[in-house]
Amino acid sequence: MGTVVRWDDDQGAGLVELTDRPGDCRVEAAALDPRAGGGLRAGQIVEVEWTDSGAGDHPLQASRVTPRDDLQGTPGA
Numbered sequence: 001m002g003t004v005v006r007w008d009d010d011q012g013a014g015l016v017e018l019t020d021r022p023g024d025c026r027v028e029a030a031a032l033d034p035r036a037g038g039g040l041r042a043g044q045i046v047e048v049e050w051t052d053s054g055a056g057d058h059p060l061q062a063s064r065v066t067p068r069d070d071l072q073g074t075p076g077a
Helices: none
Strands: 002-008 013-018 024-028 045-052 059-067
Touching: 002 024, 013 045, 013 059, 024 045
Parallel strands: 024 059
Antiparallel strands: 002 013, 002 045, 013 024, 045 059
16 A cells, blocks of 8 residues: 655656555556556555565565555545
8 A cells, every 4th residue: 555656647657655665666657557547646545566676766666556546535625
């Protein structure tokens, strides 16, 4: 489980802060569940399956990301 920190539509990639691990997990559009509609938004809650490559600025790489619509907050509520 995690929260989208940043998503760049032009790059088709972003970062998710995981709830059970320090550091951000890199997400690429290819890892998105079809329900994500090809992109994510900052603050969105997602379920994340990831691997640890052990390399680079963001060694955690998402292999599958599924939006959790049931856990989204209501703006202004």
